[in-house]
Amino acid sequence: EPEVTQTPSHQVTQMGQEVILRCVPISNHLYFYWYRQILGQKVEFLVSFYNNEISEKSEIFDDQFSVERPDGSNFTLKIRSTKLEDSAMYFCASSVDRASTDTQYFGPGTRLTVL
Amino acid sequence: GQSLEQPSEVTAVEGAIVQINCTYQTSGFYGLSWYQQHDGGAPTFLSYNALDGLEETGRFSSFLSRSDSYGYLLLQELQMKDSASYFCAVSGGGHQKVTFGTGTKLQVIP
Numbered sequence: 001e002p003e004v005t006q007t008p009s010h011q012v013t014q015m016g017q018e019v020i021l022r023c024v025p026i027s028n029h030l031y032f033y034w035y036r037q038i039l040g041q042k043v044e045f046l047v048s049f050y051n052n053e054i055s056e057k058s059e060i061f062d063d064q065f066s067v068e069r070p071d072g073s074n075f076t077l078k079i080r081s082t083k084l085e086d087s088a089m090y091f092c093a094s095s096v097d098r099a100s101t102d103t104q105y106f107g108p109g110t111r112l113t114v115l
Numbered sequence: 116g117q118s119l120e121q122p123s124e125v126t127a128v129e130g131a132i133v134q135i136n137c138t139y140q141t142s143g144f145y146g147l148s149w150y151q152q153h154d155g156g157a158p159t160f161l162s163y164n165a166l167d168g169l170e171e172t173g174r175f176s177s178f179l180s181r182s183d184s185y186g187y188l189l190l191q192e193l194q195m196k197d198s199a200s201y202f203c204a205v206s207g208g209g210h211q212k213v214t215f216g217t218g219t220k221l222q223v224i225p
Contacts, residue, residue, distance in 0.1 A: 031211065042218050043150075043158060043202060048211035055211040091157055098211055103148075106157040 002026045004107035006092050012113045013082055021077045021110045023092030032075045033093040033104060034067065036060070043091065049075065050098075082114045117141045119203055119216030126222045127193055135188045135219045137203035145206040147179050147186045148213070153199045158215075161188070161201075190221075198223045 005024045013019050025032050034046040047057040049067055066078045075094075079086055089111050093104040119139045127133040137147065146165040150158040162170050164179035164186060176189040190197055203216040 033211075033213075035215075043152075043204075043215040045212055045214060050211065058212070103160045103163065104213065106159070108157050 004092055004094055004105050006090075006107040006110050008110060009108065010111045010113070012115065015084055015114055016081050019079050019082055019112065021079075021090050021092075021112070023075045023077070023107055024073050025075055025092065025094030026105055027073070029094035029096050029105075031055075031095045031098055032067075032069070033095075034077045035091045035093065035106075036088040037091065037109075038088045046077070079112075082112075084114050087112055087114045117205055117214035119205060119214065121201075121203060121216045121219045123217065124220045124222070126224060127190075129193055129195060129223055129225050131193050132189065132191050133193060133221065135190075135201050135203075135221070137186050137188075137216055139184050139186075139203070139205050139216075141184075141205050141214070144181065144184075147177070148204045148206070149175075149177050149188045150202045150204060150215070151199050152202065152218070158202065193223050195223050195225070197221060 007022045032049040035043050037043045045058050047061045048055045064080045068076050089109045091109045092107040095104045121137050146163055148163045149161040151161050152158045161175055162172055162177040164170050164177050167181055169178045174191045179186040200218045200220050202218045204213050206213050
């Protein structure tokens with residue numbers, strides 16, 4: 001069964017450094033998403049991406065964040081200058097159709113630790 | 116904006132039935148989803164309701180009342196492996212945005 005994959009599984013970085021989290025969505029999916037989950041808390045929407053552009057973003061997704069689909073398979077989340085509070089699990093998800101009507105499939109996540 | 120309320124914890128006995136409620140307030144609403152998340156794992160889709168009524172998928176059923184801004188997830192014949200966190204989520208305020216509830220931690224005991 002096809003699945004969303006994410007790399008790395010765990011990323012440790014120093015405060016102020018840039019990180020890039022990578023995701024490979026399911027191949028026939030058209031809508032892509034990033035979520036984060038601080039330990040013990042709920043899953044929070046960051047951004048959705050369709051047709052090579054951001055379709056929606058949350059208040060969390062400020063100028064420090066960016067997303068890109070550099071080729072036909074990868075979908076990346078970049079944090080330019082990490083802060084301690086960016087430490088969280090980051091999940092990528094994808095769906096065939098828009099989120100309002102379709103199931104999202106989540107990747108296993110990348111645990112980001114900012115020291 | 117969107118907000119969703121769920122009980123924080125529920126405990127139930129193996130083989131029993133448990134209902135997890137979710138009330139929501141949204142600026143726009145397209146549907147209510149339920150996700151399961153085991154500790155350290157990713158959310159896994161369980162069900163989706165766009166219209167009022169009950170949707171059944173095996174041991175899991177989900178109900179929606181749009182007029183009451185309320186839904187629930189019903190788990191039957193509970194198994195130990197059902198111990199996990201369950202999140203309701205609404206798609207609303209935009210077709211591409213999903214807002215998750217705070218999650219209900221279900222503990223199934225023998």
